[in-house]
Amino acid sequence: MPFEWTYFFSMFSMPAFWKASWTVVKLSTLAWLIGMLIGFGLASAKQSLHAWVRMPASIYVWFFRSVPLLVLLIFVYNLPQLFPGSGPILSQPFYAGLFALVLTEAAYMAEIHRGGLLSVAKGQREAARALGIRGLGTQRLIVVPQAFRIALPTLTNEYVTIVKLTSLVSVISLTELLLVGQRLYAQNFLVLETLGAVALYYVLIVSLFGWLLQYLERHLDLSRRKSETLEGARLQTLRESLPASTAATAQSPRAGMPDALRLNGVHKRYGNHHVLKGIDLRVRPGEVISIIGPSGSGKTSLIRTVNGLERIDEGEIVLFGESFIHAGDAPDSRRLRAGVRRIGMVFQSFNLFPHRTIVDNVLLAPRYHRLGDTATLRQQALALLDKVGLLAHAEKYPHQLSGGQQQRVAIARALAMKPDIMLFDEPTSALDPELVGDVLNVIRDLASEGMTMLIVTHEMDFALSISDRVVFMEDGHIGLDASPEAIRNHGSERVRRFIGLETDRT
Numbered sequence: 116m117p118f119e120w121t122y123f124f125s126m127f128s129m130p131a132f133w134k135a136s137w138t139v140v141k142l143s144t145l146a147w148l149i150g151m152l153i154g155f156g157l158a159s160a161k162q163s164l165h166a167w168v169r170m171p172a173s174i175y176v177w178f179f180r181s182v183p184l185l186v187l188l189i190f191v192y193n194l195p196q197l198f199p200g201s202g203p204i205l206s207q208p209f210y211a212g213l214f215a216l217v218l219t220e221a222a223y224m225a226e227i228h229r230g231g232l233l234s235v236a237k238g239q240r241e242a243a244r245a246l247g248i249r250g251l252g253t254q255r256l257i258v259v260p261q262a263f264r265i266a267l268p269t270l271t272n273e274y275v276t277i278v279k280l281t282s283l284v285s286v287i288s289l290t291e292l293l294l295v296g297q298r299l300y301a302q303n304f305l306v307l308e309t310l311g312a313v314a315l316y317y318v319l320i321v322s323l324f325g326w327l328l329q330y331l332e333r334h335l336d337l338s339r340r341k342s343e344t345l346e347g348a349r350l351q352t353l354r355e356s357l358p359a360s361t362a363a364t365a366q367s368p369r370a371g372m373p374d375a376l377r378l379n380g381v382h383k384r385y386g387n388h389h390v391l392k393g394i395d396l397r398v399r400p401g402e403v404i405s406i407i408g409p410s411g412s413g414k415t416s417l418i419r420t421v422n423g424l425e426r427i428d429e430g431e432i433v434l435f436g437e438s439f440i441h442a443g444d445a446p447d448s449r450r451l452r453a454g455v456r457r458i459g460m461v462f463q464s465f466n467l468f469p470h471r472t473i474v475d476n477v478l479l480a481p482r483y484h485r486l487g488d489t490a491t492l493r494q495q496a497l498a499l500l501d502k503v504g505l506l507a508h509a510e511k512y513p514h515q516l517s518g519g520q521q522q523r524v525a526i527a528r529a530l531a532m533k534p535d536i537m538l539f540d541e542p543t544s545a546l547d548p549e550l551v552g553d554v555l556n557v558i559r560d561l562a563s564e565g566m567t568m569l570i571v572t573h574e575m576d577f578a579l580s581i582s583d584r585v586v587f588m589e590d591g592h593i594g595l596d597a598s599p600e601a602i603r604n605h606g607s608e609r610v611r612r613f614i615g616l617e618t619d620r621t
């Protein structure tokens with residue numbers, strides 16, 4: 116029997132097929148969107164620290180990924196027998212189909228989102244915490260936009276799967292494409308021609324929406340963004356419109372002024388690994404202290420305890436005369452956040468927010484904390500970028516800058532919160548040697564402006580040249596806490612050798 120081409124083409128002008136296509140599009144799109152939202156909630160719940168949140172989400176995902184959609188469709192459609200109240204909605208095939216699809220898809224999408232969420236680097240959340248941004252704000256501004264971009268190709272693929280799954284909804288008599296086709300070939304027996312047309316309708320829908328979603332993916336792909344460096348007159352005009360940078364708070368110590376920071380008997384353990392063994396440290400306002408020492412001696416751990424990124428097991432941290440962190444106390448997140456806002460942190464690996472432009476990176480925390488109106492904050496952010504020599508790059512994305520430039524942005528981002536103390540955790544360790552100088556110069560400028568700073572560093576010459584005191588850490592203890600001058604003249608041979616000074620003092 117020859118293929119009936121005329122009949123085949125006639126099906127593309129039949130209103131019943133176009134109506135059914137619209138049903139498929141509506142059903143797929145709604146199931147995709149609702150499934151995506153619920154899936155995100157489930158993925159977040161699965162990451163919760165609380166078992167009572169994690170467990171139900173895990174059970175949901177496990178159960179609905181295991182139940183075949185066909186079984187679920189028939190079950191949902193018949194639910195009104197058990198719950199007559201659901202009748203007005205679930206006895207309509209469209210809503211029953213949507214409900215069953217959403218139940219299944221939410222479970223699949225939860226796993227897709229979980230992959231996206233796990234791909235967001237830990238440093239992103241730490242950077243947000245160091246800027247005093249709360250959990251929900253971190254999710255909304257930093258984690259979700261990145262996780263969504265990572266998950267988007269797989270989510271797009273899931274849309275295609277849903278479009279095809281809608282053909283199953285014919286079992287509960289929804290007039291979608293397959294059912295329209297089945298009714299036709301039951302009358303004319305032209306099975307191949309009819310199913311061929313049905314298949315082509317699906318291909319059309321999948322192609323159209325696949326193309327739209329690919330467009331969205333390309334639009335969100337940051338690597339495709341053009342990098343725009345401001346030059347010449349435009350840069351000059353912008354610079355002239357900016358306010359003077361108000362970054363560092365010059366703090367000449369006055370009599371009776373409390374210490375900027377005080378660590379009293381701080382202990383820190385990772386499991387049974389005792390990393391900080393009773394640290395006592397005083398930092399006066401305006402003082403610059405470099406923390407040096409062999410690898411693994413606890414320098415990074417120490418600096419991270421100061422702004423609460425690491426919990427302490429014993430001891431107390433006092434900020435400007437007020438107890439800030441006290442081991443054993445119930446966590447006081449309000450007090451912690453208030454303290455953290457006074458402390459800027461610069462990380463070894465920059466931890467810039469990759470989905471935001473440079474100026475937005477600087478602007479994000481002040482805007483979140485509502486430190487002023489957006490226009491003023493933006494001007495201040497640009498002024499800070501000018502201060503670190505990056506005004507021309509304000510509209511670029513982090514990946515379009517060198518490591519040294521990214522680290523200077525990270526410094527500007529921390530300064531934008533107008534901190535009283537700045538912490539630097541090996542700020543130049545991840546940089547190529549030729550990029551180190553510019554970052555150190557920015558830190559040097561801050562020191563000369565009177566910013567109180569704690570700097571973990573392996574740059575010995577730098578540490579000796581800008582610090583008021585150098586703290587030498589060894590095996591979780593402070594082995595030496597002295598001025599550079601004292602170290603040069605009277606430091607032990609061990610310390611002098613570590614720093615690379617001539618040990619022969621004769």
Ligand SMILES: Nc1ncnc2c1ncn2[C@@H]1O[C@H](COP(=O)(O)OP(=O)(O)OP(=O)(O)O)[C@@H](O)[C@H]1O
Nearest residue numbers: 385388390408409410411412413414415416417541
């Ligand atoms: N999250 C962690 N979990 C378990 N152990 C950790 C953790 N962070 C650090 N440590 C351990 O604590 C010790 C001190 O680490 P820390 O990073 O503070 O040292 P450091 O002096 O900064 O070293 P480096 O100069 O190499 O960065 C190391 O032995 C390290 O392995």
